[in-house]
Amino acid sequence: MPERNVVEAINNALTEEMERDPRVMLLGLDVGRLGGVFRTTSGLIEKYGASRVVDTPLAEASIIGASLGLAVSGMVPVAEIQFLGFTAQAFHQIGPQLGKYRHRSRGRYHAQVTIRAPFGGGIRSPEFHSDAVEAQFVQSPGIKVVMPSNPYDAKGMLLEAIRDPDPVLFCEPDRLYRLYRMEVPDGDYTVPFGKAVVAREGKDVTLVAWSAAVELCQRAAAKLAEEDVEASIVDLRTLVPLDVETLVNAVAATGRCVIVHEAPLSAGFGAEVAATLAEEAFYDLDAPIARVASWDIPFPPASMEHWYLPSVDRVVEAAKRTAAA
């Protein structure tokens, strides 16, 4: 079976889906001639032409607004916002417009739009490029928020996103883009939304994460194992829909939970996870829920980002404290 990294998995998904469904088109800044700033769309304009792989003007609101109109016309647009932090300039077209279009039209119109957006720290990118603002879109009913953490899921969840009749924000962990390869089959498969996965089994403490933070938790869990603390890891995969059942069962199994995310602590999606556990798993908890997140300050200059982002040491420390409590 072929091995692919996240960039290759995404490129493979887009290629196969454009081949399968002639309605699928890509649009965004630099997605055509350059193949995307991370090369996720490399080679596609050559295969499918400039009318299906479109270099748009530098204007995020119209990339999303036009995608909505394209969807109404019968196309299946996959829009790229070059970095999730840049969605601020398209926020109105995403949450209030795309998210509500089916509802506002009382079901007459669908908004089958996928928005791909790389995000996250750890790659020393310039200002505004690293912001983990996924929780903003959880507060936008109608939008599904999808956070793959590995190459296999990236392909399967992207295919699921493109085919989902509802609008999907597909957040790509740019730190993992070329970190490693894993088996990613050729051909069609999808990873359903709303199905979290236990990415590692362990009896002492449950780490809950999504996107690149899952990889961080894997490293932390390996280190914890050296100190005889066995951590399990729940990869939520999608924030909307949220798989409450898998989450609750995995936390109840250890009675201890540490939530890890790159977004700032306050009102990050970890707060929703903690509140859900308080409602659904309170009597199974043996220790207070801990959160390891970025600080409640702006993303700092790249040279300081390792002090800002959750680290292996911070996760290990929180997990040991929680396991011992």
Next chain:
Amino acid sequence: MAETRLMTLQPDGKLLKGARPSMDEEFLLDALRWMLLSRLYDEKVIGLQRQGRFGVYSPGLGQEASIVGSSMALDPERDWIVPQYRELMAIVRHGYPLEKITATYMGKTTEATRIPEGVNVLPTQVALAAQLPQAVGLAWGLKLQGKDAVVMAYIGDGGSSEGDFHEALNLAGVQKVPIVFFMQNNQWAISTPRSLQSATPSFSLRAAGYGFPGVEVDGNDIFAVYQAAVEAVRRARAGDGPTLIESVTYRMGFHNTTDNPSRYEDKEQRADFERRDPIDRVVRYLRSLGLLDEQREDNLRAEVSAEVDRVIEAAAAEPGVRPDGMFDNVYERPPARVLKQREQFRGSNGNA
């Protein structure tokens, strides 16, 4: 003001010297009927709103030529309208049944009152200019699929200050999509006058910055509005790309039923536009041709008024909302959490 403002029919009901009417007499009588429907409907539902039977409403009073004349250039079978919110009779003429819209204003927001299948109209938009990038995408997609369709997107002088206006017109120019941007410059964005909206002498001039033509028309002259719209639709259909039409008119009513223009309106400006009323102008013209007399005009008004009454009655008879209907049509594939919340709501509300 642009170098030329297209006008054919003068406020006194006489054609400008050398000008030819853009509509034949039968078509003009149809246009008059639509304009009267717009006006009489507005007058009647404002009354209903004051009685608490109708929602917040933005009338098209004074803008009837602009609203009706623009939409008459479209073919409802193949063309699309992307409205803002003050173009009611444009979308009705295009096929969205007036009783369904009326029912919505009367609180009956259900699937039964949505835009019917086959009617090429998008939902009204009150987040101004947000509809424009969407309209461009629609026109773009129709073009990519080889459909012989033109999109007419409405905007106002106020909405043109939004960033989405710029992004949409820019993209439309680059992709050369079949679209007409129809701006009703009614001089007001609630209380903010046109002079505080932009320093441009004419909004139509902005089109040059996007690489397509802009036209300024007397928006209270149905012939001029229709002529400009027909030409813009022709260009779009021929593959020549977008046009921006600035239709200079005046909001004779109010922003909406919560507004009170006496706090800010310029009396002289209003009086000036009163003299240029779009309906009076057509009536004078038709009378001068001997095509309309007092009796016939009265009959027409009575017919239209009866139609408005019938529409309101039909709307009142539409089924009402179910409380849990608010959960409908948010997602095609709803998250389990939302379904659970709906169950919870049903339980608490006794609405199974």
